[in-house]
Amino acid sequence: xxECESVAAAKRNVKCAIDEVAGQLGNTAAVCRKCYIHxxxxxxxxxxxxxxxxxxxxxxxxxxxxxxxxxxxxxxxLQNRTARVQEKE
Numbered sequence: 001x002x003e004c005e006s007v008a009a010a011k012r013n014v015k016c017a018i019d020e021v022a023g024q025l026g027n028t029a030a031v032c033r034k035c036y037i038h039x040x041x042x043x044x045x046x047x048x049x050x051x052x053x054x055x056x057x058x059x060x061x062x063x064x065x066x067x068x069x070x071x072x073x074x075x076x077x078l079q080n081r082t083a084r085v086q087e088k089e
């Protein structure tokens with residue numbers, strides 16, 4: 001993943017990604033965004049933290065049966081990010 005040149009470019013990337021996923025799932029972009037994409041994935045992409053998280057290797061202790069290493073990394077990232085958001089509230 002590379003960083004975007006601007007916030008507008010990042011938002012366009014999010015829109016394109018959602019449109020692509022919606023097309024593959026046979027849903028509208030609105031349904032896809034609301035039901036299939038965790039809001040922290042979009043937020044972390046826009047604030048630049050997702051790119052750094054994608055580079056990290058998940059710890060073996062976090063292994064979950066049937067998940068790829070990328071999926072394990074995303075689960076760990078979302079758990080950590082959600083915990084930090086809840087602490088701020």
